[in-house]
Amino acid sequence: MKITVVGAGISGLAAAFAVQQGAQRTGLDVTLDVFEKGDCPGGKIHSEQVGGYLCEWGPNGFLDNKPMTLDLCREAGMGEQLLRSNDAARKRYIFSEGCLQRVPESASEFFRSSLVSWPGKLRLAAEIGVPRRNEGTDETLADFVRRRLGREALDRLVGPMAAGIFAGDPETMSLRSCFPRIHELEQQYGGLIRALLLLARQKRAERRAGKAVAGAAGPGGILTSFAGGIQHLTDGLSRHLGKSLHLGDEVMSITPLKEGFSLRTQRGLVHETDVLIAAVPAMVLASQIEDFSTSMAELLRQIPYAPLHVACFGYTRESVQKGTDGFGYLAARSSGLHSLGTLWSSSIFPGRAPEGRVLLHTMFGGATRPESASMDADEVRRRVQEDLRRTMGITQEPEFVRMIFHKAAIPQYVSGHGARLKALEGHALAYPGLILAGNAFYGVGLNDCVAAANRAANRALALLEHRRQEPVDLYRPAHG
């Protein structure tokens, strides 16, 4: 019996690896194939080493506060090679009011900090009295923050975070789909301050018990990668797949059969499979399936993607006037910066820059700056350098430059995403062997992609197991 995965980013590779492991565990006889358009696996993950600099084209790592990626690394035999970010990198900054301001890590630091004005602080503290809103609406992140925390919190705290994680626009992002935990905290505890007080008490207890705890300024969890960069993960998974992985073989179309699917690749290959795990971007899947399901294709095309430029600049240590003591900074929405923020990569992990050098990783573009998609590399470079002069006092030319442009970098879970996803899953029931994975649906972080990949693999194996017992019923279309 055959399982085929389309797309070999982290979602496709993790799903394929989980299928392999599951088949071995259960003794199910599975032929696995993975088709990838590119000449190398990894999708957005790519770690490039040049002249002693290590430049991440996409993600810099994953957070260790969820177990999925950690478990995957261990199961694939890479657990010993994991590299946690430096302790100094727990400090995070926001560029606001013309300077870098440390993100407070405790209530007392928050009240001493000048990141938020006194009226802003009082408004934030008043959150404790804001009533819970009922579950019904799919509120945008911006509406939620203005309602509970005030405008300044949106400008200086939440807006920058939304840009840092999703390259997103809080005015359109769905709170429930992008930050389900925050939505849950309001529903469960009646408010965020109430929830934070309780959770902080738990964290203190963990610290006392000697557990490593992330700085309170970050999104929670410690950024984790490998000495050679995060590509080590996707390279390792690809090695496990061996000949099952077909690189440079783009899947052009998918056709449902009476049982399973037929795939046509750009090389002219026609490949039949019982179960198909789709781990490609939403608009790619839309074009592959539109001949048999225009309704699914239409829903997939409604998931927008934000463009993002990544600028990796290397400098001599002397040319960097300020900053680099921490993780990096994000730009307040009112800061007037062109870029979304800059990671101080060589302060986060060891070995990212040669001795005496500094590596900076700036994100430029995102959903709030769609015009960045049409800017050329020179224009982006000029604007990033202008920002680095304002934020870190860097006036010299970088000695190392690497610019990467992702036209469709990160899918945006805009308001209505949950309903769209439900509708999509509803339509997919008509094709039980078609399983959705990939970052367009259930989360964009590596942990979320791996979790969705594991669910996809389990479902694929369960379908085959079921089919072994009841071959005809399973593949009878539910309608159409």
Ligand SMILES: Cc1cc2nc3c(=O)[nH]c(=O)nc-3n(C[C@H](O)[C@H](O)[C@H](O)COP(=O)(O)OP(=O)(O)OC[C@H]3O[C@@H](n4cnc5c(N)ncnc54)[C@H](O)[C@@H]3O)c2cc1C
């Ligand atoms: C700049 C940037 C920084 C990020 N930073 C972080 C971070 O620090 N931490 C974190 O957790 N997350 C981060 N993310 C998010 C995370 O990297 C992505 O959500 C995740 O890597 C997406 O993986 P994926 O496999 O779902 O999709 P992709 O990586 O997009 O993989 C899809 C694959 O499908 C292939 N494909 C496309 N069309 C076809 C076809 N027709 N046939 C066959 N194959 C096809 C593509 O070539 C690609 O390999 C970042 C993302 C970006 C862009």
